[in-house]
Amino acid sequence: MADIKVPELAESISEGTIANWLKNIGDYVNQGDYLVELETDKVNIEIISDFSGKITEQKFAEGDTVRVGETIAVVDESEENKPATVNEPQEKVISQKPVDDVGKLNPVTEKLEKQEDGNQRPIASPAARKLAREKGFNLNDVPTNDPLGRIRKQDVSSFQPESMNSNSISKVEKSSEKVNSTEASKPIIYERMSRRRQTIAKRLVEVQQTAAMLTTFNEIDMTAVMDLRKRRKDKFFDENEVRLGFMSFFTKAVVAALKKFPHINAEIQGDELLIKKFYDIGIAVAAAEGLVVPVVRDADRKSFAEIEMDIMELAEKARTNKLALNDLQGGTFTITNGGVFGSLLSTPILNGPQVGILGMHKIQLRPVAIDKERMENRPMMYVALSYDHRIVDGKGAVSFLSKIKELLEDPENLLLEG
Structure with missing residues (x-):
């Protein structure tokens, strides 16, 4: 028997949540095959098997938290489990009730037999357990036609809570006891926060508690940039x-x-300022499980085309959940664009330990005074700079934002500044 353990992930990551088992008990895996998808604070990581053999045990279900070094699965490397039994259905393995040379049941059968006694949690596939958690069902209430009592995903999908007897109270109903009688009869859904969302929440609160955060605003006439884009x-x-x-x-x-x-x-850093002479700019991207901030490295050395290609590639990685830890680490400043969702004005929160973040917003036609006599409708954008007042004074923050306004309203200057 060989143990599959959670490998070292990164210096700042010590644990993760099992998001999806890619192989099931009874499946044969080759060395190097992907075994499980692990959700960490920043990215999802696929863990491979270091051994070839049949999976005899999964020690954790989907949704469970595991730490680096913990054993999450057991693989039987015996010769009899080689390709002849690849992907053999689990029911067949169980029904045969194989024994070892001392007459004991193998680990899979022994575990299931113990669970049939009713003293342990119900026998259920990881997918069934995950779906039950999402729906707020108690697996003890879910009926199954499986002769061994194993609950499968389709059993949970077809389960109707109305069929539960008076002694079977669902997780949602138990939780509703905590609210007052007026709310008790109203529909409520309890949804578990993903690890990434928990981390986002924790870090945003930490920033607000540890930084002296202020926000200053300005507006930019986007006419010149839009004309240049249209021409080129x-x-x-x-x-x-x-x-x-x-x-x-x-x-x-x-x-x-x-x-x-x-x-x-x-x-x-402590009682010192670490002033960085490189420019790795984080670009906030809205992914399915929450905001991520991949980093465009050495932005000062890259052309417009190279920056656009980096942003496009990073955004695609974020959408397909393929970002690596290196893509997210080490940014020196962050840009976030709420305007793509229609935001007209906001106060972005710092991405610690950085001390500045620029918020872009929706471009909107507004009347602008050209001189004392003339008014024109111009495409205007509000911009916001949130900054840590412990390092940056108001004068520096306002001047920084004014410099950005100046460069964007005369974009040819960007070539000279670059």
Whole structure:
């Protein structure tokens, strides 16, 4: 028997949550096969099997928390389990009730037989347990036609809570006892927070408790940038095979402004300031399980096309859950664009330990005074800079934001600043 353990993940990650078992008990795995998907604070990681053999035990179900070094599965490397029994159905393994040379049941059968006594939790597949948690069902209440009493995903899917007897109270009903009588009869759904959402919540609260955070605002006339994009977008795409978006302009403007105001590209370490002379810009991306901030490395050394390609690749990784830890670590400043969702104005929260974050917003036509006599409708964007007042004074923050406004309202200057 060989133990499959949670490997070292990263310096800052000591545990994770089992998101999905890719192999089931009774399946044959080869060395190097993906075994389980683990959800960590930042990314999902697929753990491989270091051994070849049949999976005889899964020590944790989907949704359970596991720590680095813990055994999560057991693989039987015996010769009799080699390819002839690859992917053999679990029911067959159980029904045969194989014994070893001292007459004891093998680990799979022994575990299930013990559970049939009713003294342990119900026999259920990991997928069934996950679905039951999501629906708020008690597995003891779910009927099954399986001769061994094993509950499968389809049993949970077809289960109707109305069929429960008066002594079977669901998790939702138990929880509803905590609310007052007026609310008790109203529909409530309890949804477990993902590990990533828990981490986001924890870190945002930590930032607000540890940083002296303030926000300053300005507005940018986007006419020049939009005209430049309109004139150059086709040629830009033909030459670079990537579209010219707003993010490359803002990234370039941020880098130029950070060079003028280096304390906004710093962090606090103890009683010292760590002023960074490199420019790794985090770009906030809305992924399915919550906001992530992948990093465009050395943005000061990259062209508009290289920045757009990096952003496109990182956004695709975020959408497909393929971001690596290295993609998320080490940013010096962050840009977030709530405007793509229609936000007109907001106060972004710092991405600690960084001391500055720029919030972009929706471009909206507004009347602007050109001079004393003329008014024009211009495409305007509100921008917000949240900063840590422990390092950055108001004058520096306002000047930083004014520099970004100046560069974007005359975007040819970005070439000179770059």
